[in-house]
């Protein structure tokens with residue numbers, strides 16, 4: 358699953374004690390395992406090898422340049438959803454012709470940037486967007502290629518905020534409308550509309566929703582081909598699970614075994630956009646206990662990790678396993694699930710210092726006693742953690758550290774208070790002195 362393990366009562370990332378990183382870099386700090394990133398990428402690549410997919414790692418899940426560079430070196434391409442993410446991909450020398458650009462609201466500037474940098478596919482979400490890309494491609498005299506995002510109306514059986522493939526969500530166009538879009542835009546345009554894109558949600562811990570959505574996509578492609586449209590690629594998006602509690606995410610092989618038979622004889626370039634399944638288990642966020650307290654019946658562990666470093670619990674009550682880095686009793690957890698009520702554990706909420714009741718990273722958890730200054734780790738924080746960090750309460754963003762075997766290196770510096778105010782300090786002189 359990952360390379361974060363307890364050895365003799367101490368948490369290690371690969372061969373490095375996490376305490377050493379915290380002592381050197383301070384807390385809170387994101388810690389990533391290079392080997393875990395590469396293991397998960399390789400498993401997906403090997404599982405789908407029969408179809409030689411283009412694997413476009415979803416930059417939104419963890420966007421640090423060093424991580425992107427590592428993934429590029431082992432054959433990954435990229436899924437971007439903004440000009441900023443495209444900049445990151447270009448910055449590390451990605452092959453832009455293999456990049457997919459998704460998102461419901463691409464601006465003109467982003468479309469120009471993407472066409473000029475020669476991206477592989479726009480994942481187009483509406484007729485207006487397609488019209489706009491067509492217009493800009495014509496003005497620039499540079500043809501573009503697009504996949505139409507189709508909303509297959511399949512329930513991915515995940516949180517409602519991360520469900521994207523139901524018809525009531527804002528994503529894509531329904532199957533009937535897709536035919537109309539092809540009739541209008543499918544031929545003789547500056548944009549070659551030659552692919553279909555679907556992404557049903559995240560995390561999708563079952564294979565059945567993929568079977569349903571891929572089958573619908575193939576039916577649509579067959580009927581479009583019958584009508585004379587040339588469809589060369591199918592992008593089935595991301596959404597493969599990560600393990601937060603145990604082994605709830607099916608292995609890459611299980612997704613592949615369900616999906617490959619549907620696509621084997623269709624003659625399409627398969628594109629995948631995995632994010633969480635590569636990055637989720639590859640990171641933790643390490644913090645220190647600032648105080649402990651009781652209030653009423655409740656015990657609180659107040660840590661320096663807050664919703665500004667790990668928003669998912671506040672945003673969708675997401676579960677992250679939390680445990681001391683060096684548990685005092687040497688008591689290492691038998692698993693990462695919720696059920697850890699024992700003689701040596703106490704029920705508590707792990708919260709941060711931010712002024713919101715929603716600022717918690719773990720609620721009602723059985724944990725060993727933790728004292729001021731002790732280190733804690735929130736696991737499976739490689740995906741949608743550092744990328745969702747905010748400056749709320751003027752908190753500088755935490756650093757990121759990459760572990761490679763016996764060594765570790767900083768891959769993003771901790772922000773300083775000066776970093777927080779610099780962009781505003783230079784504007785102070787713009788104030789009207791008379792107020």
Ligand SMILES: Cc1ncc(COP(=O)(O)O)c(C=O)c1O
Nearest residue numbers: 415556559595596630631632633
């Ligand atoms: C279009 C699209 N592709 C890929 C992804 C990546 O999903 P995941 O990280 O679950 O693989 C997302 C996530 O929101 C997405 O919206």
